Amino acid sequence: MQFMRIKSGILFLLLCGIPFLLLAGAEVALRTIGYGQDYALFIPCPDKESGTYIINSRFYARNFSGEIKKSVENAPAWGMPLQQKKKEGTFRIFVLGGxxxxGDVPEQAFNIPRYLEVMLQASFPGTHFEIHNLACFALGSPVMRDAAEQAAAFSPDLFCVYMGNNEYVGNFLSRWFQGSRLRSAAEMRLLFKLQQCRLLQLAQSFYPEFEDPLLASWSSYFKNAFPLAPNSSGREQMYWNYASNLHDIYASAQRAGTGMLVCSVAANIAAMPPLGSVHRTDLTESEKEQWDHYFSTACALMPEQPALALEHFREALEIDDTFALLHFHMGECFLLLKQFAEAKKSFQCACDFDAHPVRADSRINAVIRQLVKMERESGILFADVEKNFSDAAESGVIGQEYCYDYVHLNLEGNYQVASMIFDAIKDFVAQKTGRSPVKEKLDYPTASRYLGLSPLLELKCIDAMLEEQERFRVLFPDYLPGRYALVKQKAEAALPESAVDDALEAIDSALEIRGEDLQLRRLRCEILWDAGRAKEMHQEAQKILAHFGDTPLGAFTGRLFISAENQEEDIENTH
Structure with missing residues (x-):
C-alpha cells in the first residue's frame, strides 16, 4: 500500500512536470535558433573581442509605442562599447536618470556626465574615468532600477542617480500604461522579466501590438494625459513606486560593492506655471461659482496691484486650496511684493499640486533625503542640487537661472550639477583609487573649453532651447517663454565674423586636451555642414569612421554625414 502511494505520487509529479519541461525545452530551442528580441541592457558588441558589450536601445524602446518607440529602437547604440570586466586603473561610473x-542634441556634448568627466580627469590624471550614461528621456525609476540591477555585473565603481522628474511621464507615456492606473513597482519588475521570454514573444507575434493613439507621439501624449490629482491613490502609488525603486537601486549598488551618489532634483517653479490644475472633488456648484469670482477678480488685478490681488486669492484659497494655478499666481504676487519666503512656499505648493507632475515635487525630494538620512552611515553620497539652486537664486526660488524650461538645464546648469557631484564624490574617488586630486576643480569657462564650447555652439544650444520652449507653448498656452529669446539676441549680436573658424579651433584645442572624442568630431561635422563646407565635412566624417567606425554609434555617425553630403550632391546634379 505504501509502495502504491509512493508510485502514485511520483506519477503525479511527472505528469505535472512534463508541461513545464516541454515549455522549458521550447524556450531553450527558440533561444538557440535566435528567435525573438533580446531586451537586456547590455548585448555583445559585434566585431569586438569577447566580453565587449554595447548598450541595447531595445532595452529602452520596449517601454514605448508608436513613433517614439521606432525612433528609440532605430538608435544605433546608447553610448560606446564597454568591457564587462574593466581595465586596471579605470574608474567606472554609471549615470541613471531621465x-x-x-542631455539633448546638441547639449549631449555638454551634458552633466561630460562636464563631470573633464573635472574628474583634470583632478585625477592618473586614473582613467569611464562614464556610461544609462539615462533615457521620459523613463523613470522602474526602468532605471532594472538598469542598475544589470549594470551591477559590469564592474561599477559608482552609481550616479539624478532621477525623479519622470515618475508620471514614465508611467503614462509607457506602453505598460493601462487605463488610469499606475502599475506597482512589483508589477513592472515582473513585466520586464516576462518580456525576455521567447515563448511569450512568439505568442504575442500572432496579435498586432496595441498602440494607444493617445500615447503614439509626444503631442498626443501631452494633450491627452489625464490629471493625477494630489492626495489621490494614484499619486500615492507614484511616490511609493519611486521610493521602492530608489531603495532597490541602492541595494544593487551594495550587492555590487559599489558606491552610490544620489542628487536631489531641481525644478523651475518660479517661471513655469503648473501644467494641470484640478479642484477638490467635493466642491459644490455654488462654491465653484464663488471661487471663480475671487480667482478671476484677483487675476484682473495682476500685476499692477499684487497686494489687493492677494486678498482675493486668499478668499478663493479658503474655498478650495487644491487648485495649483491659484498657488502659482499667489507666488507671483509675493514675488512682486518681495516677500520671498512666502513666494517660495506658494510656488512649491503649485508644483506639489500640479495634476500633470512632470517635475520632481517636494515629496520626491523628501524620499531622496530620507534614503540619504537612513543610509548615511553606509556611505551613500548626496548632492543637494535642489537646495543649492534655491540658494543661488536671487529670490531663493528656482526659476530660469539654470533651467530653460520646467526641468531641463542650460549649459551652466549642467556644469553646476556636475560640480556638486564632483564635490560629493572626490573623497570617495581618492579613497577608491588611492590617489589625491592634483589640482582644484575646473571652473565653468575652463571645463567648457575642455569640451570645445564656443560662442557659435552656445548659440546653437540656445536655439535648441527656444525650439523646445515653442513646442511647449503650443501645447500649454500659459507656458512662460522666459528670458532665452533675449539671451539669443545678445549672443547673435556678439558673434564675430570668424565664429565658424573660432568654433573649429575651439574643438581642435579640446581634441588636443582630451584626445579622440566622438562628440567633438560630430560637432565639427555639424559646424562644417551648417557653414556649407561639405568637402571638409566629408574629410571629418572619414576621421570618425577611422577612429570610431568599429563601434555602432561611430559607424552610424560617420555614415550619416557622408550620406547627407551625397544627397546634397544628388540634388545639385538634378538642378
Missing part, C-alpha cells in the same frame, strides 16, 4: 541627465 532627459536632464541624458
Amino acid at each position: 532627459s536632464v541627465a541624458l
Whole structure:
C-alpha cells in the first residue's frame, strides 16, 4: 500500500512536470535558433573581442509605442562599447536618470556626465574615468532600477542617480500604461522579466501590438494625459513606486560593492506655471461659482496691484486650496511684493499640486533625503542640487537661472550639477583609487573649453532651447517663454565674423586636451555642414569612421554625414 502511494505520487509529479519541461525545452530551442528580441541592457558588441558589450536601445524602446518607440529602437547604440570586466586603473561610473541627465542634441556634448568627466580627469590624471550614461528621456525609476540591477555585473565603481522628474511621464507615456492606473513597482519588475521570454514573444507575434493613439507621439501624449490629482491613490502609488525603486537601486549598488551618489532634483517653479490644475472633488456648484469670482477678480488685478490681488486669492484659497494655478499666481504676487519666503512656499505648493507632475515635487525630494538620512552611515553620497539652486537664486526660488524650461538645464546648469557631484564624490574617488586630486576643480569657462564650447555652439544650444520652449507653448498656452529669446539676441549680436573658424579651433584645442572624442568630431561635422563646407565635412566624417567606425554609434555617425553630403550632391546634379 505504501509502495502504491509512493508510485502514485511520483506519477503525479511527472505528469505535472512534463508541461513545464516541454515549455522549458521550447524556450531553450527558440533561444538557440535566435528567435525573438533580446531586451537586456547590455548585448555583445559585434566585431569586438569577447566580453565587449554595447548598450541595447531595445532595452529602452520596449517601454514605448508608436513613433517614439521606432525612433528609440532605430538608435544605433546608447553610448560606446564597454568591457564587462574593466581595465586596471579605470574608474567606472554609471549615470541613471531621465532627459536632464541624458542631455539633448546638441547639449549631449555638454551634458552633466561630460562636464563631470573633464573635472574628474583634470583632478585625477592618473586614473582613467569611464562614464556610461544609462539615462533615457521620459523613463523613470522602474526602468532605471532594472538598469542598475544589470549594470551591477559590469564592474561599477559608482552609481550616479539624478532621477525623479519622470515618475508620471514614465508611467503614462509607457506602453505598460493601462487605463488610469499606475502599475506597482512589483508589477513592472515582473513585466520586464516576462518580456525576455521567447515563448511569450512568439505568442504575442500572432496579435498586432496595441498602440494607444493617445500615447503614439509626444503631442498626443501631452494633450491627452489625464490629471493625477494630489492626495489621490494614484499619486500615492507614484511616490511609493519611486521610493521602492530608489531603495532597490541602492541595494544593487551594495550587492555590487559599489558606491552610490544620489542628487536631489531641481525644478523651475518660479517661471513655469503648473501644467494641470484640478479642484477638490467635493466642491459644490455654488462654491465653484464663488471661487471663480475671487480667482478671476484677483487675476484682473495682476500685476499692477499684487497686494489687493492677494486678498482675493486668499478668499478663493479658503474655498478650495487644491487648485495649483491659484498657488502659482499667489507666488507671483509675493514675488512682486518681495516677500520671498512666502513666494517660495506658494510656488512649491503649485508644483506639489500640479495634476500633470512632470517635475520632481517636494515629496520626491523628501524620499531622496530620507534614503540619504537612513543610509548615511553606509556611505551613500548626496548632492543637494535642489537646495543649492534655491540658494543661488536671487529670490531663493528656482526659476530660469539654470533651467530653460520646467526641468531641463542650460549649459551652466549642467556644469553646476556636475560640480556638486564632483564635490560629493572626490573623497570617495581618492579613497577608491588611492590617489589625491592634483589640482582644484575646473571652473565653468575652463571645463567648457575642455569640451570645445564656443560662442557659435552656445548659440546653437540656445536655439535648441527656444525650439523646445515653442513646442511647449503650443501645447500649454500659459507656458512662460522666459528670458532665452533675449539671451539669443545678445549672443547673435556678439558673434564675430570668424565664429565658424573660432568654433573649429575651439574643438581642435579640446581634441588636443582630451584626445579622440566622438562628440567633438560630430560637432565639427555639424559646424562644417551648417557653414556649407561639405568637402571638409566629408574629410571629418572619414576621421570618425577611422577612429570610431568599429563601434555602432561611430559607424552610424560617420555614415550619416557622408550620406547627407551625397544627397546634397544628388540634388545639385538634378538642378
